[in-house]
Amino acid sequence: MKPFFRYSLFLFALLSVTVRAGSNDSLLNLYSKDVYTAAYTYNTKLMISLHDKLAELYAADTTNAGTLYLLAYTENSLLTMSMNPKQTELYELYQESAVLHAKTVISFGKFSVEGKALLASTYMMMISHNWSNAVALSPKINALLDQAAAVEPENPRILYMKGVMKFNTPEMFGGSKEAGLQLLLQANGAFEKAPETQPVIRWGQLETLAWIGQAYMAHEDPETAMFYYQKALSIEPNFGWVKYQLIPQAKKK
Amino acid sequence: MKSAIIFILVIAASTFIFGRDTVWVKGRVVDESKHPLAFVTAYIAETKEGTVTNNDGYFRFPTKAREQSILTCSLIGYTKEEISFNPLQSKELLITLREKVLTMKEMVISASSFSNVKEKGVVLNKIDVLMTPGGAADVYQSLKTMPGITQVSESAELYVRGGDALETITIIDGAVMYHPFTFESTTGGLFSNLKTNFVKNLFFSSGGFSAKYGNALSGVLDIETKGIPEREAATVGVSMANSSVSLDLPFLMNAAAFMVDFEKSYTAPIFWLNGGKERFSQEPFSTNCTSSLALNYSRSGKIKFFGMYADDNNGVTVDRAEYTGNFIGNTTNKLFNFNWSDILPGNVIGKINASFNRYTNKWHLGVLNITRTDDNYSIKGDFTKALSNYTCINTGIESENREVHYLGQVPSSDYNLRPDAQFDKLDATFTGNRFGAYIEYEAARLAFAEKIYGTVGLRYDNFSSVKVSWWDPRMSFGIHLSESDNLMFAGGIFHQLPDPRLFSPSDGNPNLHSMYARHIIAAFEHSYNSLNSLRIELYSKKYEHLPLEDKVLNYTNDGYGSANGIDIIAKCALECGLEGWFSYGYISSKRYWMDYSNEVSSNTDITHNISVIAKYPITPTLQLGLSIKLATGQPYTPYLGATYNSNIQAYEPIKGQTNSERLPDYKRFDIRLTHFTNLAGKYPVVLYMEGLNILNIQNIFGYSYTQDYSDRMKVKSYFGQRMIVIGGQITFS
Numbered sequence: 010m011k012p013f014f015r016y017s018l019f020l021f022a023l024l025s026v027t028v029r030a031g032s033n034d035s036l037l038n039l040y041s042k043d044v045y046t047a048a049y050t051y052n053t054k055l056m057i058s059l060h061d062k063l064a065e066l067y068a069a070d071t072t073n074a075g076t077l078y079l080l081a082y083t084e085n086s087l088l089t090m091s092m093n094p095k096q097t098e099l100y101e102l103y104q105e106s107a108v109l110h111a112k113t114v115i116s117f118g119k120f121s122v123e124g125k126a127l128l129a130s131t132y133m134m135m136i137s138h139n140w141s142n143a144v145a146l147s148p149k150i151n152a153l154l155d156q157a158a159a160v161e162p163e164n165p166r167i168l169y170m171k172g173v174m175k176f177n178t179p180e181m182f183g184g185s186k187e188a189g190l191q192l193l194l195q196a197n198g199a200f201e202k203a204p205e206t207q208p209v210i211r212w213g214q215l216e217t218l219a220w221i222g223q224a225y226m227a228h229e230d231p232e233t234a235m236f237y238y239q240k241a242l243s244i245e246p247n248f249g250w251v252k253y254q255l256i257p258q259a260k261k262k
Numbered sequence: 263m264k265s266a267i268i269f270i271l272v273i274a275a276s277t278f279i280f281g282r283d284t285v286w287v288k289g290r291v292v293d294e295s296k297h298p299l300a301f302v303t304a305y306i307a308e309t310k311e312g313t314v315t316n317n318d319g320y321f322r323f324p325t326k327a328r329e330q331s332i333l334t335c336s337l338i339g340y341t342k343e344e345i346s347f348n349p350l351q352s353k354e355l356l357i358t359l360r361e362k363v364l365t366m367k368e369m370v371i372s373a374s375s376f377s378n379v380k381e382k383g384v385v386l387n388k389i390d391v392l393m394t395p396g397g398a399a400d401v402y403q404s405l406k407t408m409p410g411i412t413q414v415s416e417s418a419e420l421y422v423r424g425g426d427a428l429e430t431i432t433i434i435d436g437a438v439m440y441h442p443f444t445f446e447s448t449t450g451g452l453f454s455n456l457k458t459n460f461v462k463n464l465f466f467s468s469g470g471f472s473a474k475y476g477n478a479l480s481g482v483l484d485i486e487t488k489g490i491p492e493r494e495a496a497t498v499g500v501s502m503a504n505s506s507v508s509l510d511l512p513f514l515m516n517a518a519a520f521m522v523d524f525e526k527s528y529t530a531p532i533f534w535l536n537g538g539k540e541r542f543s544q545e546p547f548s549t550n551c552t553s554s555l556a557l558n559y560s561r562s563g564k565i566k567f568f569g570m571y572a573d574d575n576n577g578v579t580v581d582r583a584e585y586t587g588n589f590i591g592n593t594t595n596k597l598f599n600f601n602w603s604d605i606l607p608g609n610v611i612g613k614i615n616a617s618f619n620r621y622t623n624k625w626h627l628g629v630l631n632i633t634r635t636d637d638n639y640s641i642k643g644d645f646t647k648a649l650s651n652y653t654c655i656n657t658g659i660e661s662e663n664r665e666v667h668y669l670g671q672v673p674s675s676d677y678n679l680r681p682d683a684q685f686d687k688l689d690a691t692f693t694g695n696r697f698g699a700y701i702e703y704e705a706a707r708l709a710f711a712e713k714i715y716g717t718v719g720l721r722y723d724n725f726s727s728v729k730v731s732w733w734d735p736r737m738s739f740g741i742h743l744s745e746s747d748n749l750m751f752a753g754g755i756f757h758q759l760p761d762p763r764l765f766s767p768s769d770g771n772p773n774l775h776s777m778y779a780r781h782i783i784a785a786f787e788h789s790y791n792s793l794n795s796l797r798i799e800l801y802s803k804k805y806e807h808l809p810l811e812d813k814v815l816n817y818t819n820d821g822y823g824s825a826n827g828i829d830i831i832a833k834c835a836l837e838c839g840l841e842g843w844f845s846y847g848y849i850s851s852k853r854y855w856m857d858y859s860n861e862v863s864s865n866t867d868i869t870h871n872i873s874v875i876a877k878y879p880i881t882p883t884l885q886l887g888l889s890i891k892l893a894t895g896q897p898y899t900p901y902l903g904a905t906y907n908s909n910i911q912a913y914e915p916i917k918g919q920t921n922s923e924r925l926p927d928y929k930r931f932d933i934r935l936t937h938f939t940n941l942a943g944k945y946p947v948v949l950y951m952e953g954l955n956i957l958n959i960q961n962i963f964g965y966s967y968t969q970d971y972s973d974r975m976k977v978k979s980y981f982g983q984r985m986i987v988i989g990g991q992i993t994f995s
Contacts, residue, residue, distance in 0.1 A: 135882070140946055141938030145839055145879030152837040155794075187338055194301045194314050225303075225336070233303055233336040239310045 037066075037075050041210045044079060048086045049215055049248045053096060056086055060103075074117035075209045081110035081127055082210055088134040100138055107131045125157040126166035126213075133173065150174060165203050166213045168196035173220055190224040193217055215241045215248050219255055231259045287347075288322040289355030291315050291335050295650035299359060302337040325349055335359060361609065361648060394875055395889035395934035395952065400453045401461060402443070405483070407875055409829035409845040410468035410799070412868040413893035413928050415963055416979045418443055418453050421866045422468050423803060424825025424851030425480025425779075428761055433475075433484045435568055436615030436642050437599045438662065441623070444527075444548045444574045444593070455572045455595055457523050459497070459508055460552050462488040468829070469801055470752030470783040473700040473719030473736045474644070474658060479758040479779045479805075487568055490519040490556050493995055501950075501989020502531040510995075514557075522553040527574075536985045543588040544577030563604040570597040580627060581975065583904075583967040584912045585680040589627040596620045611646040628679035632670035632688065636762075639663045652706040656719075657699075664694040666762040678912040686769075692762035698723045713742040725759060730776050732757040750785040760809045764817050771817040778806040799829045808855035821855030823864060842876035858920045862897075865921065869894040887934035895928065897921035898964060904971035915971045929959045941992060949990040958984035 040059055047055040060083040067076045084107035091099035111131050114124030132146040132153075154174065157167045169192075176189025200214040218241035225234035238259065241251045291302040298319025305312025306327055312334075313323040325331075327349045336342045340359035347355060394404045402418035405411060412421045419427035432442040434456060445452040463486040467475075475482045491510040499506040504527035512519040527548045533539035549572065556566045573594040580589045599617040606612045621636040642660035649655060667690070674684040702719030716739030724731035736754030743749055757776040764770040785799040808821030827849035835841035848870060854861035874890040900923050904913035933956050937949045955961075961982050965974040 139883075139940065141940065141948075142882045144885055144936075144938055145882045148835040148839055148841050149837055152835060156837070190338060191301050194303070198314060224338070228338045230336055230338075230342060232307060232334065233305070233342070236303065236305045236307060236310065236312060236334075240312075243310060 037073075037079065037209065040066075041079060044083055044086070045210055045212070048082075048089075048212065049245050049250075051090060051093075051249045053087070053090050053093075053099070056083055056090065059083055060087065074114065074120045077110060077117070078114050078120050078123065078127070078209050081107060081114050081124075081131075082212060084110060085127060085131050085134065088131065088138070091134075092137060104135065104138075107134075122157045122161045122164055123166065125153040126164070126170050129153045129157075129170045129174075133170070147174075147178070163199050163202075165196050165199035165217070168192050168199055169213045169217045169220075172196055172217070176220065176224060186224060186227055190221065193221045193224065197221060215245055215251070218244075219248075219251050222251070222255060222259070226255075226259060234259050284324050285326075285328070285349045286322055287311075287325050287327075287333065287349060287355070288320070288353075289333075289357060290319045291321065291337075291357045291359060292319055293340070293650075294358060294360055297650065297652070299337055299340070302335050302340075302357075302359065304333060304335045304357070306331050306333055308332070333357075395887035395932040401456065401458055401464060401485075402454045405466055407843070407845060407873040407889070407891070408466070408468075409831045409847040409871070409873075410481075412847065412849065412866050412871055413891060414866055414868060414896055416452075416961075416982060420481060420483065421868075422481035423801060423827065423829075424823070424849055424853075424864060424866050425803075426866065429479040429758060429777075430481035430483065431475070431478040433482070434570075434597065435485070435487050435566070435599050435601050435617075436613065436644070437597065437617030437619065437640055438477075438638065439597060439619055440636060440638065440664075441593075441595060441621040444550070444572060445546055445576055445591070455550065455570065456485060456487075457506075457508075457525060457550065457552060459523055460487050460521070460554070462486045468799075469781045469803065470736070470738055470754060472656075472717065473702045473721040473734065473754075474656065476660070476698040476700070476721050476723045476734070477696065477758050479756050479777055480803075487554060487566075488521065489564070489566070490516060490558060491521065492516070495993055495995035497991055497993045499989065499991035502535065502987050503527055503529065503989070506991075517559070518555075518557040520553070520555050522551070525550045532985060532987060536983065538983055538985075540579075542576065542578055544575060544590065546574065546576035548572065548574035560604070564602070566599075566601040568597070568599040568601070571595070581966045582679060583915070583969050583971055584678050585628050587628045587679070587681070589625070591626075592624045594620075594622045606645075609648065613644045615642045615644075616640070628681045629671065629673045629683040629685045630679055632668060632672060635665075635667045635669075637665045637667075654704050656702040656704060659699045660697070662694070662696040662698070664692075664696070664762070666692045666694075668763065668766070675910060675912075675914075677914060678910050680912070683912070684910060688766075688768070690763075690766045690768060692765045693727045694725055694759060694762065695727045696723060696725050696759075715740050715742070723757065725776075728759070728765065728772065728774070730759065732776055746789045748785075748787045750783075750787065752783045752785075753781060755780055760817075764809050769816055771812075771815050773815075774809060774817055775807055775819045777808050777819075780804045794834045796832045797830070800827075801829070802826045805853065805855075808853065810855050811857045821853065821858075823851070823853030823855060823861065825849060825851040825864075827851075839879040840876065841878075842874065844875075845871075845873045847871040860920070862919070863921045865897060867897055867921070883938045885936045885938075887936065889930075889932040889934075891928065891930045893928040895925035896963070897924050899923075901967060901971050901974075906970075913970050915967070925962050925964070928961050929957075930955050930961065931957050931959075945992055945994050947990060947992045950988070952987045952989075954985040954987065955982060956984060 040063060043055065044059050047059060060080065063076060063080040063083060067073065067080050070076065084103045087099045087103040088107055091097055108131055111124055111128035114120050114127060129150045132150045136143045136146055154167055154171050157164065161167060172189050172192030175184055175192055176186055178184025196217045200217060218237045222234040222237040225237065238251045238256050241248050291299045291304065293299055300315055300317045300319065302315040303312060304315060304321045306325060308331065309325055309327050311323055311325050313321050315321045330346055330348050332344050332346055333355065334342065334344050335357045337359055340361055343357050343359055345355065345357060394407060400418060402420065405420060406413065410423050414421045420430045421427055422430045432439045442455050443453065444455055465484045467482045469481065471482045491512055494512060495510040497508045504525055506523065506525040508523035510519065510521050529545045529547065533545065539545065552570045554566060554568045558564050575592050578589045580587060597617065597619045599615065601615050603613040617640050619638045623634045625632055640660060640662040642658065644658040647655045668688050670688055671685040672688050673679050674686055698721065700719060700721035702717055704717045706715050708714045716737065718737040721734045734755045734757055738750065738752035740748050740750035756779045759776050760774055764774055765772050781801065781803050783799060783801045785797060787797045789795040803825040805823040807819040808823060809817045809819065810821035812818045827847060829847045831843060831845040833843040849867065851864045851867040852861050853864040870893065872892040877885055877887045879885050899920050900918040901915040902918045903916045905916065907914050933953045935951045939947045941947050960978055962976045963979055964977040966977050967974050
């Protein structure tokens with residue numbers, strides 16, 4: 010083979026790989042933005058179709074941790090959406106795969122910490138669905154978050170999950186509204202410092218602001234709560250939870 | 263060249279424009295003592311701009327505001343502050359926040375003897391109590407799995423670090439309760455009178471405790487009952503041992519609530535399934551009704567009325583050398599408690615408590631027929647004044663009027679209880695009027711050494727009726743070695759009046775003084791994370807002025823003793839869901855008191871105590887629990903033989919060396935399966951099956967003898983055989 014052909018063939022092969030990788034990453038970025046939108050607007054139909062596409066993408070390349078992470082996140086979001094009394098069937102459909110995929114994410118070293126945050130969040134959704142899960146899952150959540158915090162103490166999603174856990178655990182079982190708020194404020198600070206693209210989807214920041222607002226509401230300070238709700242809307246003006254539920258509640262106070 | 267000049271001009275112009283337009287709001291937030299406050303939200307509501315203060319209290323954020331604006335600073339626990347400022351003129355703003363409501367830090371159950379870092383350390387929570395296998399969801403039985411409490415018997419009584427059970431006091435919402443048990447007999451009570459559902463917080467100290475607690479030689483159990491619930495709830499529970507109903511009824515938009523818990527315990531179903539009924543002449547049963555009316559009349563003001571009624575009845579066949587008969591025991595216990603707390607002028611937290619407790623207990627066995635009535639009126643005030651963000655002064659006064667009355671007949675000799683035996687009439691009253699006061703300085707960190715914290719206190723107690731008074735200095739301090747490691751030390755003097763019956767003019771000594779103990783404790787605590795921790799405590803206790811039998815005066819204060827040991831507890835939770843704790847206690851306890859002939863191992867000298875509690879979720883809704891308890895056998899005094907006394911027609915035993923022998927080691931394994939489910943998708947249901955002493959190990963708590971003391975039989979615990987208990991509860995809310 011002449012050197013020209015050899016080089017051309019090598020260049021073609023290299024380009025194919027680059028283009029393929031490029032197309033996957035571009036696709037993932039595209040999906041990531043849509044998944045984010047579907048999550049904060051609670052658009053179930055869009056989330057299900059994105060989930061299905063990501064499932065196909067992951068089936069085609071099971072080594073792509075980013076795809077798997079996004080897939081697990083869509084399932085986690087669908088569990089959140091299953092809290093709507095009209096679509097409780099989503100829980101049965103996605104709970105098992107949400108846990109399985111989040112666990113698999115952890116096995117990818119690069120996504121180990123983020124995977125733990127996602128798995129902890131999935132477990133929390135399972136507790137929200139059925140309180141009796143708390144006995145078995147609370148220790149698992151705490152263990153996951155402690156392990157992750159040991160590696161990345163400033164990870165915003167870990168701080169967020171720890172804050173939510175502390176805030177929502179009854180005092181008699183070791184919870185504390187004050188300590189929960191402090192962790193959520195730390196999480197918010199960490200989100201503000203974190204790069205926009207980390208990890209694949211920037212989940213947790215809007216929710217952190219919503220929970221901080223709720224903590225202030227619990228302490229009868231609706232003005233400060235409103236400041237945080239508005240902050241969330243300044244990032245995403247259509248964040249449904251804050252826009253249609255929490256702000257109207259705060260205005261009633 | 264031309265383009266370069268344009269570029270430079272653009273950069274310069276933009277720098278000028280943006281540099282001039284960007285206005286920063288900056289400042290510092292401190293408390294009244296000028297200490298920086300972190301995590302304060304500082305914001306301008308109008309422009310929706312703001313940030314959070316850093317650890318040094320500083321904040322800085324850009325603003326679009328150009329006119330007079332309002333900056334709001336908010337931190338939970340502090341009064342929100344709003345200041346008017348001009349963004350273009352202001353330099354660094356200084357905002358001072360005042361503490362709004364001072365709240366005492368609370369915990370559930372802690373093995374910690376002395377600590378003001380209560381979120382850290384080894385803490386058991388309410389779910390641990392409810393789910394401890396073999397613990398019967400009882401606070402006391404669960405506490406017995408902690409180090410420092412020795413496994414003297416299967417009763418719920420707390421034998422703390424070589425001390426007698428009477429040397430640990432129980433306080434419920436500020437009121438001292440001298441008899442907090444059901445089925446109280448000579449071997450102690452079986453369970454707590456206070457139901458776990460009514461417990462909000464519980465602090466247990468095995469020594470070195472605060473000057474707040476008086477007239478206690480060894481330990482303190484301080485219980486706070488629950489306050490206003492968040493919503494209405496009704497819980498119904500049924501098991502083979504009891505049935506219960508509890509209601510939580512908040513009203514006045516959750517500013518007030520009525521809570522009630524009614525429980526009836528019985529033993530017939532347990533005996534039907536497991537056998538053992540033949541040992542009882544009357545199957546044990548009890549009734550318990552606890553209620554509370556709470557009102558939060560302002561954001562800081564709280565009033566609570568608490569009432570508890572409990573009674574129990576049981577009849578047991580007792581084998582004694584001279585006589586086999588039925589022991590009949592009946593008890594009623596009533597507690598009325600009023601609590602008020604509020605923030606007083608000067609930001610002082612005030613708590614006032616007034617209570618009345620009446621305990622009536624009847625025992626009948628052969629010639630023994632006695633009724634004991636123990637009335638206790640008390641009033642108490644505790645006050646806390648914060649001096650700074652890290653220091654405060656605690657002080658308080660209390661007045662207690664206790665009257666213990668014994669009426670009936672007791673055998674003239676303690677080895678002849680036959681119905682026709684000689685007896686002495688007893689109609690004795692002990693009155694103990696106590697006044698107590700304390701003051702304590704507490705620092706969460708010292709000004710010159712931020713890693714050191716401590717408490718120093720002094721208390722005074724005076725029993726006017728028996729003319730006994732004492733001063734007790736106490737102190738504790740700790741060092742934060744790192745975020746996860748703490749080193750702590752505590753020490754102090756502790757006094758307590760002996761058992762009231764020893765003051766009887768007929769067979770006691772009305773001139774007895776108080777017992778004395780000196781505690782020295784050193785502890786190291788390591789928290790691997792929020793769920794895994796280790797605590798090691800070394801302690802040395804010295805006792806003086808203990809009551810000692812005397813041929814002339816009946817009793818003197820010439821007794822003494824010591825207790826030295828080490829307590830270890832490790833609590834862990836693994837990712838797989840396995841969680842629990844391991845505790846080990848080593849003790850060497852010697853005493854020369856009561857009827858001892860010299861200084862020997864005390865009854866509570868249980869050299870090694872091991873408890874392992876493990877819980878594992880087999881499925882998300884099914885949990886398996888295991889409890890293992892191992893302990894060295896209790897010392898006892900053997901009988902070497904007997905001589906026949908023709909006057910009373912009974913054998914008098916010849917005692918061997920006091921506590922010179924030990925009972926066989928104590929071993930017990932309990933398991934528990936708990937299933938969590940729900941009814942109609944919304945009402946939580948808990949079902950459980952408990953296997954108590956699952957290996958049916960026959961633990962021995964003493965010996966009974968043949969008539970001439972030539973042979974002995976093993977005395978087993980009444981509930982010590984293998985038992986299966988099934989139960990469940992459902993909550994409607």
